[in-house]
Amino acid sequence: MHAALLDLYALTRPELTALFARWEFSPVHVARLWNYLYWECADSLSAMPKLPAKVRRRLAAETRLGVLPTALETDSSDGFTRKYLLTLADRANIETVLMRFTGRVTACISSQVGCAMGCVFCATGQMGYTRHLTPGEIVAQAMHVQRTLRPHRQRLRNVVLMGMGEPLHNYEAVMQAVDILRDTNGLALGAERITLSTVGVVPGILRLAREKRPVHLAVSLHAATQAARAALVPVAQKWPLDELIGACRTYSQTTGRRIFYEWALIEGKNDSAADARAVGRLLHGLPAQVNLIPLNPTAGYAGVPSRSEAAKRFQHILAEEFKLPSTVRQRRGLDIAAGCGQLAVR
Ligand code: SF4
Numbered sequence: 001m002h003a004a005l006l007d008l009y010a011l012t013r014p015e016l017t018a019l020f021a022r023w024e025f026s027p028v029h030v031a032r033l034w035n036y037l038y039w040e041c042a043d044s045l046s047a048m049p050k051l052p053a054k055v056r057r058r059l060a061a062e063t064r065l066g067v068l069p070t071a072l073e074t075d076s077s078d079g080f081t082r083k084y085l086l087t088l089a090d091r092a093n094i095e096t097v098l099m100r101f102t103g104r105v106t107a108c109i110s111s112q113v114g115c116a117m118g119c120v121f122c123a124t125g126q127m128g129y130t131r132h133l134t135p136g137e138i139v140a141q142a143m144h145v146q147r148t149l150r151p152h153r154q155r156l157r158n159v160v161l162m163g164m165g166e167p168l169h170n171y172e173a174v175m176q177a178v179d180i181l182r183d184t185n186g187l188a189l190g191a192e193r194i195t196l197s198t199v200g201v202v203p204g205i206l207r208l209a210r211e212k213r214p215v216h217l218a219v220s221l222h223a224a225t226q227a228a229r230a231a232l233v234p235v236a237q238k239w240p241l242d243e244l245i246g247a248c249r250t251y252s253q254t255t256g257r258r259i260f261y262e263w264a265l266i267e268g269k270n271d272s273a274a275d276a277r278a279v280g281r282l283l284h285g286l287p288a289q290v291n292l293i294p295l296n297p298t299a300g301y302a303g304v305p306s307r308s309e310a311a312k313r314f315q316h317i318l319a320e321e322f323k324l325p326s327t328v329r330q331r332r333g334l335d336i337a338a339g340c341g342q343l344a345v346r
Pocket residue numbers: 115116117118119122123124125126163164165166198199340
């Protein structure tokens with residue numbers, strides 16, 4: 001595989017149209033190619049017989065299709081989660097997860113190899129940062145999931161950028177991939193269907209707001225005071241909690257969107273009644289939903305997940321005292337190490 005060749009998965013439909021115009025090929029062939037890529041999930045040019053030979057020859061000479069081979073595939077015992085370890089052209093591995101909850105099929109995809117944010121409880125953070133993914137490598141993960149669904153006449157309905165990496169640290173590539181995933185003649189994922197999860201990269205949140213990007217935003221909070229948050233999420237030293245909340249307020253005011261606030265529940269660390277009240281006060285007046293996720297244990301961090309009684313108490317306080325909606329996420333797929341980065345570390 002020649003990584004230097006243009007990856008077809010990295011191109012929006014207008015970019016592909018411009019390329020074909022330069023090559024003096026009819027726009028009809030763009031429509032056919034796009035259909036092969038995003039409807040038929042073709043995995044090679046040889047699986048595109050309706051493209052004329054001269055078009056395929058030119059594509060073969062100057063482009064590549066960045067389909068990602070699977071190094072490892074594991075199913076959780078409850079059948080709700082399938083995790084793929086996919087291999088990039090430079091032999092690095094990334095994780096993509098297919099999740100089936102309440103009938104919805106969601107792909108959790110990665111935006112970087114490793115991560116520079118260093119959250120202490122996260123397997124990817126413990127790996128460190130290697131590089132950004134390209135737009136094509138991000139799109140290829142969604143297409144990998146869609147290709148596995150197609151024989152079952154199912155379609156990918158949701159994408160969450162919650163896999164390895166901090167998506168707002170790789171802003172340009174992620175937004176290019178979002179544009180491709182949203183294309184109405186392709187996967188056609190609506191604004192409500194793509195969620196980007198950040199650990200609190202303030203300039204990225206403000207840019208999302210300015211550009212009114214059609215995505216949902218999830219912000220990993222994990223602690224409601226600056227000192228406690230900085231101990232879990234080192235990036236909080238650069239972008240303190242008050243700045244983060246200010247950026248979230250701007251984002252919600254500008255876009256009219258509610259933000260999901262993620263809270264990894266760690267026993268004895270951030271799961272007390274006082275912690276719940278601190279969250280309630282912090283998010284007061286903001287359009288918010290809190291997602292409580294019992295911690296995924298990792299080898300590099302001693303913390304353990306909160307018990308279900310603590311999670312219920314937390315949720316009850318948010319609802320009763322602050323009228324703040326919340327969910328407690330199931331830690332599905334734990335037996336396949338479905339916390340981000342855990343398969344790659346292994
Ligand atoms: S939790 Fe997300 S942002 Fe933090 S280190 Fe892990 S991948 Fe990076």
